[in-house]
Amino acid sequence: MKQILKKLWMFIIIISFFTMNEVKAEHKHELRNPPIYEVPGLVKRPVPVYCGPTEFMFDTAIKEFNQEPLVVGKVVKQNTGEVLALLTVFVHKDQKTDMSVLMTMLDKNETCLLGYSKDIKFYEKEQT
DSSP: OOHHHHHHHHHHHHHHHHHHHHHHOOEEEESSOOOTTTTTTTTTOOOEEEEEEEEHHIIIIIIIEEEEEEEEEEETTTOOOOEEEEEEEEEESSSSSEEEEEETTTTTTTEEEEEESSSOOOOOOOOO
Protein backbone atom coordinates (compact mmCIF):
# COMPACT_ATOMS: atom_id res chain seq x y z
CA MET A 1 0.00 0.00 0.00
CA LYS A 2 2.87 2.40 0.83
CA GLN A 3 4.38 1.71 -2.59
CA ILE A 4 1.14 2.68 -4.32
CA LEU A 5 0.86 5.91 -2.29
CA LYS A 6 4.49 6.81 -3.05
CA LYS A 7 3.95 6.25 -6.77
CA LEU A 8 0.70 8.20 -6.69
CA TRP A 9 2.42 11.17 -5.01
CA MET A 10 5.29 11.03 -7.49
CA PHE A 11 2.80 10.95 -10.35
CA ILE A 12 0.95 14.01 -8.94
CA ILE A 13 4.21 15.92 -8.46
CA ILE A 14 5.42 15.15 -11.98
CA ILE A 15 2.06 16.09 -13.55
CA SER A 16 1.97 19.32 -11.48
CA PHE A 17 5.51 20.21 -12.53
CA PHE A 18 4.78 19.85 -16.25
CA THR A 19 1.41 21.56 -15.99
CA MET A 20 2.79 24.59 -14.13
CA ASN A 21 5.62 24.99 -16.62
CA GLU A 22 3.12 25.36 -19.44
CA VAL A 23 1.28 28.29 -17.85
CA LYS A 24 2.26 31.51 -19.59
CA ALA A 25 0.95 35.00 -18.83
CA GLU A 26 0.24 36.97 -21.96
CA HIS A 27 -1.05 40.51 -21.75
CA LYS A 28 -0.41 44.01 -22.97
CA HIS A 29 0.21 46.70 -20.37
CA GLU A 30 -1.40 49.32 -22.56
CA LEU A 31 -4.75 47.55 -22.33
CA ARG A 32 -4.73 47.50 -18.54
CA ASN A 33 -3.45 51.07 -18.14
CA PRO A 34 -5.59 53.43 -20.17
CA PRO A 35 -3.83 56.41 -21.75
CA ILE A 36 -3.70 59.62 -19.74
CA TYR A 37 -3.88 63.13 -21.15
CA GLU A 38 -5.49 61.52 -24.23
CA VAL A 39 -2.09 60.92 -25.83
CA PRO A 40 -1.86 57.45 -27.40
CA GLY A 41 1.00 55.45 -25.95
CA LEU A 42 1.29 57.55 -22.77
CA VAL A 43 0.39 55.33 -19.82
CA LYS A 44 0.63 55.49 -16.04
CA ARG A 45 3.37 53.42 -14.41
CA PRO A 46 3.92 52.76 -10.73
CA VAL A 47 7.30 54.12 -9.69
CA PRO A 48 8.90 54.45 -6.27
CA VAL A 49 8.49 57.91 -4.78
CA TYR A 50 9.22 59.23 -1.31
CA CYS A 51 6.55 61.40 0.30
CA GLY A 52 6.12 63.37 3.49
CA PRO A 53 4.46 66.46 4.93
CA THR A 54 5.03 69.44 2.63
CA GLU A 55 6.83 71.60 5.19
CA PHE A 56 9.21 68.74 6.07
CA MET A 57 9.99 68.00 2.40
CA PHE A 58 10.67 71.66 1.54
CA ASP A 59 12.74 72.20 4.70
CA THR A 60 14.81 69.11 3.87
CA ALA A 61 15.52 70.35 0.33
CA ILE A 62 16.43 73.83 1.57
CA LYS A 63 18.29 73.10 4.82
CA GLU A 64 19.71 69.58 4.42
CA PHE A 65 20.48 69.61 0.69
CA ASN A 66 21.24 73.35 0.45
CA GLN A 67 18.84 73.69 -2.48
CA GLU A 68 16.57 76.54 -3.51
CA PRO A 69 13.43 76.51 -5.65
CA LEU A 70 14.22 77.30 -9.29
CA VAL A 71 10.86 76.88 -11.01
CA VAL A 72 7.30 75.86 -10.12
CA GLY A 73 4.36 74.85 -12.31
CA LYS A 74 0.79 73.61 -12.05
CA VAL A 75 -0.24 70.00 -12.72
CA VAL A 76 -3.72 70.23 -14.26
CA LYS A 77 -6.37 67.71 -15.23
CA GLN A 78 -6.60 68.04 -18.98
CA ASN A 79 -10.37 67.68 -19.38
CA THR A 80 -11.37 70.12 -16.64
CA GLY A 81 -8.35 72.35 -16.09
CA GLU A 82 -8.55 71.56 -12.37
CA VAL A 83 -5.22 72.15 -10.61
CA LEU A 84 -4.24 68.85 -8.99
CA ALA A 85 -0.73 69.59 -7.76
CA LEU A 86 2.30 71.84 -8.00
CA LEU A 87 5.59 70.66 -9.43
CA THR A 88 8.69 72.38 -8.01
CA VAL A 89 12.29 72.00 -9.17
CA PHE A 90 14.89 72.67 -6.49
CA VAL A 91 18.54 73.22 -7.49
CA HIS A 92 21.61 73.34 -5.24
CA LYS A 93 22.72 76.89 -4.54
CA ASP A 94 25.95 76.31 -6.49
CA GLN A 95 23.86 75.38 -9.59
CA LYS A 96 26.07 72.27 -10.14
CA THR A 97 25.86 69.72 -7.33
CA ASP A 98 22.32 68.33 -7.38
CA MET A 99 18.63 68.93 -7.97
CA SER A 100 15.27 67.59 -6.79
CA VAL A 101 11.83 67.49 -8.39
CA LEU A 102 8.98 67.65 -5.87
CA MET A 103 5.22 67.35 -6.44
CA THR A 104 2.86 68.84 -3.87
CA MET A 105 -0.70 67.46 -3.81
CA LEU A 106 -3.08 70.32 -3.13
CA ASP A 107 -5.85 68.18 -1.64
CA LYS A 108 -3.62 67.07 1.27
CA ASN A 109 -0.54 68.26 3.12
CA GLU A 110 1.80 65.93 1.23
CA THR A 111 4.74 66.43 -1.10
CA CYS A 112 6.55 63.65 -2.97
CA LEU A 113 10.12 63.52 -4.23
CA LEU A 114 9.77 62.43 -7.86
CA GLY A 115 13.45 62.54 -8.68
CA TYR A 116 16.88 63.52 -7.45
CA SER A 117 20.01 63.87 -9.56
CA LYS A 118 23.64 64.83 -9.12
CA ASP A 119 26.14 66.63 -11.35
CA ILE A 120 23.55 68.77 -13.11
CA LYS A 121 24.18 70.72 -16.29
CA PHE A 122 22.07 73.51 -17.74
CA TYR A 123 21.37 73.65 -21.46
CA GLU A 124 23.17 76.46 -23.25
CA LYS A 125 20.84 79.14 -24.59
CA GLU A 126 21.30 79.95 -28.26
CA GLN A 127 22.48 83.48 -28.98
CA THR A 128 20.06 85.34 -31.29
